[in-house]
Amino acid sequence: MSTNKNNLTTSWGAPVGDNQNSMTAGSRGPTLIQDVHLLEKLAHFNRERVPERVVHAKGAGAHGYFEVTNDLTKYTKANFLSEVGKQTPVFVRFSTVAGELGSADTVRDPRGFAVKFYTEEGNYDLVGNNTPVFFIRDAIKFPDFIHTQKRHPQTHLKNPNAVWDFWSLSPESLHQVTILMSDRGIPATYRHMHGFGSHTFKWVNEQGEAVWVKYHFKTEQGIKNLDVDLAAKLAGENPDYHTEDLFNAIAEGDYPSWKLCVQIMPLEDAKTYRFDPFDVTKVWSQKDYPLIEVGRMVLNRNPENYFAEVEQATFSPGNFVPGIEASPDKMLQGRLFAYSDAHRYRVGANHNTLPINRPIAPVNHYQRDGQMRFDGNGGSSLYYEPNSYGGPTESPENKPAPFEVSGMADSVPYDHNDHYTQAGDLYRLMSEEEQSRLIRNIVAAMKPVDKDEIKIRQIGHWLKADPDLGRRIAEGLGLPVPHNED
Structure with missing residues (x-):
């Protein structure tokens, strides 16, 4: 039998003798069920598409690196930020929000801006948008909001009645709607827009001292937006315009880059600031909390396979590393669960073992089994904790910083309601x-x-x-x- 490495094989590695003709009972006979190669091809083809993301379905991605340019260790003990000049590999996915997988890139819509840092302490995901705020500030309203952006259940058409009815009954959306309807609602390319963590997060240093933080990725290509008529023309003529632009720029060595800056707020300021600092529909004034440079992100390598690296990439704002923690932001609190849960449904319980999502840090845990487990499944190692056999144990020094809570358990709105x-x-x-x-x-x-x-x-x-x-x-x-x- 030939062992030529170019032999076409089944998914099990057996060589295929004929990939042009199905096996039939005679030249005009019915196809035989014993043609397992045919059955395998058809069955796999039927299952080639994983469910598209409910939001951020259409996107493009690239690999690159993040380099620290300023020492901020007085604010955070995060290892990947510990030393000026330190580089961390990243994967970034840009996306539109409301449209389906085949929608046009140049529609008026926020853009997703998700960054996966492959750090030595595990993956850190910063999952934001190209806007510093959002339409709502409590995750309980998110399914209803997204329903208004999707299609009418009878006509299967976009429904402006639902969009504006919801916004008009949710005045907290006004800031984001103003941004969306402005020139910034249609970026010229993914390279010519800023990115934001949007939410407030907490940084903690080696001494256990904490501050509140907001992230700003400032494009070094400059801000450019599309004229609304040109955007509509491109949507018809080249609906993948942004995807194409990003790929071609990197392929030609024109590597896009962003400067990462943060705003730092002392913990005590949150009690008295004129806007609720955890309300994602509001920004912090840069006059009050100026931007502080952290580092620079460069994208310099295109994916080799879109499905494996972009479509199967999974991000969650709950993927923290020591020194970075959540805030009481109600939208963030909901996303800590919702994103990982969406990936478990869409890609599978073991989505974080796929090459694009797998950490470069050692992984030691007691999770086993589940669909698509392909990495040895822990072998014969210990599968429970605590144990008496030397299995992995917790490291108390990496516990999240304690924080004080008080008040009655209740369904309550934010205290501040200046949406205007x-x-x-x-x-x-x-x-x-x-x-x-x-x-x-x-x-x-x-x-x-x-x-x-x-x-x-x-x-x-x-x-x-x-x-x-x-x-x-x-x-x-x-x-x-x-x-x-x-």
């Missing part, structure tokens, strides 16, 4: 040309809504953010300016 100041400030920072484009985009997006009640309710929010903004939107929609009551 920051959206209005953003509008007033824009040039007249930027303001006009923002209003044009809002009016165009709201016109299909069939209920004036929804439009007027939303205009009321714009009025509270800025009277000029609300008035101009009302005029664009041909509606009276509603009277706002505080």
Whole structure:
């Protein structure tokens, strides 16, 4: 038998003698069930697609590295940030949020910005967007919000009535909606946009001292956005425009890069700051907490296989390393569970053993079995803890920092409900040309809504953010300016 390494084989390694013709009973006879190669090909083909992500389905990714450029060890003991010049491999996935796997890259939508750091203490995932805020601030509203961005259950069409009805009844969304409807709602490429951790996190140093932190990835290519008409043209002519641009830039040696900066807030400031620092619909003023440089991220290698590396990549904001912890941000708290649970459903219980997700740090635990276990499954090693046989044990020095909690267990909203100041400030920072484009985009997006009640309710929010903004939107929609009551 030939052992040529180029022989086509079955998935079990047996050579295939004929890959052009099915085995039949005579030249015109029915196909035989004993043609196991045919059955294997068809059965595998039926199962080639894992379920697409509920959100962030369409995306592109690349490998690279992160290099520390500033010593911030007084704030965090995270090993990958411990030394200026230290490099850590990363994998980054960019994505649109609401569309399906085959949707266009150039639609008006936030962009996902997920970074996996392969550190010596385990994988650290920073799973954010290209915006510093989000539409909602409590995870209990997330399924309802995403339902409004998806398709109507009867028509299977996008539903602007649901979108604006939800937003108008959720005024905390106003800041993010303002960003979405601005020029930044359609980035020119994945390379020409900032990235943000969005949530507040906690950094802890070697002495156990903690601070609150926010992450900002600043593009070194400069911010560029797409004109709305050009974006629509590209959506029809080249729906994979952003995916293509990222791949080609890296292939040609034009490696995209970002400078990582953080804002640091002392723990005590959280009690008195004028906005709730854990509310993901708000930003911290950079005048109050200036950006501090941390390092630089460079993407310099394309994936070899999209499915294996981009589609099967799994990220979770719950993947921390010592020195980085969660905050009381309610959206973050929900995501700590939801993301890993989504991956267990979509890719499998052992998704973190796949090469793209596997840590470079040693992995020692007692988890066993589950679908697609391909790594030896722990062999004959110990499979429970505590034990008397020298199996892996906890390291108390790596316990999360303790924090104080108080109050009644209850379903309660955030204490701060000013949803208008920051959206209005953003509008007033824009040039007249930027303001006009923002209003044009809002009016165009709201016109299909069939209920004036929804439009007027939303205009009321714009009025509270800025009277000029609300008035101009009302005029664009041909509606009276509603009277706002505080």
